[in-house]
Amino acid sequence: MRRGFSSEFFLKKRKRAAADPRVRPKVVFYTTRPEIVKPLSKRAKRLIWVPRVKPKPFAAVASPMTKVALGVFLLLLAYWLLGSRAFVLREFTVEGNHLVPADEIQATVFPNGFRQVNAFLFREGKATQQILSIPQIREASFKKLVFAKRLVAVVEEHETTIVWQTNNERFMVNRAGVVYNVAGSDTPLVVVEDLKNVPVNLNQKIVTTDFIEFVTSLVANLPRKTNVAARRVMVPETTFEIEVVTSEGWTIILDTTRSVETQLNNLVKVLRTIGGNPRAYVDLRIEDRVYYK
Numbered sequence: 001m002r003r004g005f006s007s008e009f010f011l012k013k014r015k016r017a018a019a020d021p022r023v024r025p026k027v028v029f030y031t032t033r034p035e036i037v038k039p040l041s042k043r044a045k046r047l048i049w050v051p052r053v054k055p056k057p058f059a060a061v062a063s064p065m066t067k068v069a070l071g072v073f074l075l076l077l078a079y080w081l082l083g084s085r086a087f088v089l090r091e092f093t094v095e096g097n098h099l100v101p102a103d104e105i106q107a108t109v110f111p112n113g114f115r116q117v118n119a120f121l122f123r124e125g126k127a128t129q130q131i132l133s134i135p136q137i138r139e140a141s142f143k144k145l146v147f148a149k150r151l152v153a154v155v156e157e158h159e160t161t162i163v164w165q166t167n168n169e170r171f172m173v174n175r176a177g178v179v180y181n182v183a184g185s186d187t188p189l190v191v192v193e194d195l196k197n198v199p200v201n202l203n204q205k206i207v208t209t210d211f212i213e214f215v216t217s218l219v220a221n222l223p224r225k226t227n228v229a230a231r232r233v234m235v236p237e238t239t240f241e242i243e244v245v246t247s248e249g250w251t252i253i254l255d256t257t258r259s260v261e262t263q264l265n266n267l268v269k270v271l272r273t274i275g276g277n278p279r280a281y282v283d284l285r286i287e288d289r290v291y292y293k
Helices: 040-047 064-083 102-109 124-132 209-226 260-274
Strands: 091-095 137-145 150-157 160-166 169-174 179-182 190-194 230-235 241-246 251-255 281-283
Touching: 091 102, 102 124, 102 150, 124 137, 124 150, 160 209, 190 209, 209 230, 209 241, 209 260, 251 260
Parallel strands: 091 150, 160 190, 190 230, 251 281
Antiparallel strands: 137 150, 160 169, 169 179, 230 241, 241 251
């Protein structure tokens, strides 16, 4: 009789042995503790010994004599900086002024006259604001020349471009179009007359920068192109157009929103066409046409 293996031998369920009531069963839990990878700086601290030293306050380590010496040194330093003659400024000068006299600037900063002042005690911010209250001055700063014993006020004045005339009053206008001071009657600058006589105030913006550039360019280039000069510049209604009375007595009407170069070239063509000067005016406001009389 041959013996063989059957799959039933492996697949059949085996009976478990009966448990012994005298033996307590064991329960084993298998857990894995995760390992946290610390950064290199923290791992290096384990290899380097850093002593923990708690700093002590100066009062705990300084002796009484050290404290007295330090106090005396601070008092001497304060006296040398504030009370001695080493940092006293004995002279006051002004730089950069052309329209405003130096005496007026000095009287603004020192109403009772210039007195010697310590370089550290001088209130530069207040003095700067006092100088900026002068309408003609745009920027101001100070230089403290300790070795020369001199206090220098450096000012920058407004750049006057035109003079605005209204209600028989003249005002100086800077490049930004702001009125900053009253102008005299003998000014060499271009005078623009407001025919509507609208009142203006100081520090008021009355015209644009483009308008100022248009007027100054027109007055400078008109004699070069036509051999006539601008005698009067007038604003009839708004600043969008101006009327210029020439030295020959006839008037040019221009549009300030268009190119001044183009309008002057059209004026040259008209003067060549008529062979001389017009009797009354030349109107250049329309782009493709020119009217004259």
